[in-house]
Amino acid sequence: MNESPPLVAMIHAVPAAHRIAQEAFAQEFPRATVWNVLDDRLLDDARTTGGLTDALRRRMLRLIAHVMDGGAQGLLLTCSSYGEVVDTARALWDVPVLKSDESLFKAALSGPYRRIAVVASTPPAVPAAVAQLEALVPAVRPDRPVDLVTALSEQAAGAEPAAAARHLADALHAAGGTDADAVLLAQYSLAPARDALAALLGVPVLDGAGAAARELRGLLTPAGAPAVVS
CATH class of the missing domain: 3.40.50.1860 (Rossmann fold)
Structure with a gap:
């Protein structure tokens, strides 16, 4: 049965x-x-x-x-x-x-990435994501430090995918995070911009759903x- x-x-x-x-x-x-x-x-x-x-x-x-x-x-x-x-x-x-994004963060911390960027389009998502990542580090990668950089672009909220990707890339550039090894999308609503953002930055862009x-x-x-x- x-x-x-x-x-x-x-x-x-x-x-x-x-x-x-x-x-x-x-x-x-x-x-x-x-x-x-x-x-x-x-x-x-x-x-x-x-x-x-x-x-x-x-x-x-x-x-x-x-x-x-x-x-x-x-x-x-x-x-x-x-x-x-x-x-x-x-x-x-x-x-x-x-x-x-808990599952996403665990997967990212288990990967080879040294410098990880977190991008968002709404302010509360940034500290929430960073807090989750930092809380997971001791359990997931205690012997490998991770360097986090964050970027916020409220212009990306509600924008069509290509435009949202450009706004996020600009915010990441302004935050000095364009040398990140991977970029994590801190909101599900940004997932449609994933592929366009990866093409702009040339690094993996990961989403949580x-x-x-x-x-x-x-x-x-x-x-x-x-x-x-x-």
Whole structure:
């Protein structure tokens, strides 16, 4: 008898992340049943308040409780600005809960890159990404230091991919990060600009949605189960 497909919930703060994450799961973890939950005020409210407030943290936890009560077997928060809430969620629920770019950062730190650039188009995403990367360094690469450089281009937000790539490349140049060995996109909404940015910079540009889908596939798929169910 075939087991039921695992139910994976994704909580989004911007509509673009929904589409990008959905496409990644369709490619990397098609066996999963995906449940999308969107609160499109989460990011704007965090910008208005200058970061996460206790009220915003409680709001995200209510959304997480909603999907857990609905039977979610895995959860991905696609907004990097709310990553810190995951630590609380992991203490409250015995279900895999991933931060938006956690899988990406682990993969990047496991790679050969010495100098890593993090680029974003919204201010809260920058410190959130750096905090996650720095927290992972002792566990993933304790014997190899990593040099981080960050760049922010709010002009890239909502721009079409080629224009977003140019804005991000300009911001990285201004930050002195054009000598980075790899560039990490700190937001799912920037994923469409990945290939154009890689062409401009001549280095690997990595995004988080596919990495998260692969990690949840490994956590939720029994050994030997088929990757695709027709």
